[in-house]
Amino acid sequence: MASTKLDPIDRKILAELQADGRMTNVELAKRVGISAPPCLRRVRTLEEQGYIRGYHADVDSRALGFEVQVFAMVGLMSQAEIDLSAFEERCRDWPLVRECHMLNGEVDFVLKCAAPDLSTFQTFLTEELTAADNVASVKTSLVIRCAKDLPGVPFEVLEERLERDA
Amino acid sequence: MASTKLDPIDRKILAELQADGRMTNVELAKRVGISAPPCLRRVRTLEEQGYIRGYHADVDSRALGFEVQVFAMVGLMSQAEIDLSAFEERCRDWPLVRECHMLNGEVDFVLKCAAPDLSTFQTFLTEELTAADNVASVKTSLVIRCAKDLPGVPFEVLEERLERDA
DNA sequence: CGTGATATTGAAATAATATTGCGCAGCGAG
DNA sequence: CTCGCTGCGCAATATTATTTCAATATCACG
Known part of the structure; x- marks a missing residue:
């Protein structure tokens, strides 16, 4: 690179x-x-x-039968690096978890999840996520609708900034 | 369709x-x-x-100089549909806001934002987002690192489910 | 300012890919 | 059966990607 x-x-x-x-x-x-x-x-x-x-x-996940999207805010008991990594590794193994971001602040992680229906998600939530080692708290919020979902980078902002700096 | x-x-x-x-x-x-x-x-x-x-x-936004990613949890004063739509419309106009999802629960919206640096985001936060009509509360969390970021649909789960139902 | 070393370009030729047209096979309904 | 429908794959054609190469631009340095 x-x-x-x-x-x-x-x-x-x-x-x-x-x-x-x-x-x-x-x-x-x-x-x-x-x-x-x-x-x-x-x-x-x-x-x-x-x-x-x-x-x-x-790909339109709703069209494929994934009706449920959820944001899950996860707090851990230990924030030692080894425990953070272990949790991330578990997230990578869970197919329902599409995104996993480590955050600052009270919450340690935010997960974006996708599931075919609510009961599938509930099962995952109670038997996998909440039950996982080192997980202290999980707060979930169903996505009701999505107003905006753009990929990646706001090039408009980038160009503006470059012009200004020049 | x-x-x-x-x-x-x-x-x-x-x-x-x-x-x-x-x-x-x-x-x-x-x-x-x-x-x-x-x-x-x-x-x-x-x-x-x-x-x-x-x-x-x-596109790798960090490589392009967008060092900062933030999740913002937004609460509104009024949850009347017209006010919800108005807020969504404003989100669509803000280039720093890449995603805007309406949620159930205490928080009304979660926004995923991208900015070149912290001060750009702070300016946006104080002068635009927090200052916007009908916004009651905003809680922000910086993304420290991203452990997983997959697009769309977990086809593994879909196929599993179809097999089982068959 | 020159001037050579180094990159980067675009026209042309070639290889690969996308796309269209058409005849054939599988399959359900009458 | 056999008609009508649907979807397949082969072969031909149109587009596109990719390589080659000579010409031009760029830049560090004298």
């Missing part, structure tokens, strides 16, 4: 691919204002350097 | 594209066990029927 700095074209590429990850390279090249070959080379470089971690289809 | 039901091949397609959204159609066809043309037709159908909402590059 020899992070060379990004020029405006690179940032445009990232913004375009974040918005539409399946854009063809010719279309992308047209939009960022260079020809196809250097455009593709830039994309490959961005991938290698880790600016692009991967590409994913955005 | 004339939601025809999905067969195992469709689900495999969704799982593969969720894992790698830029897979070529021939590779995808190989993996799901059919030839390229019908595979592409299925993908198009899945897109049209809304099972696939889009494709996105997963």
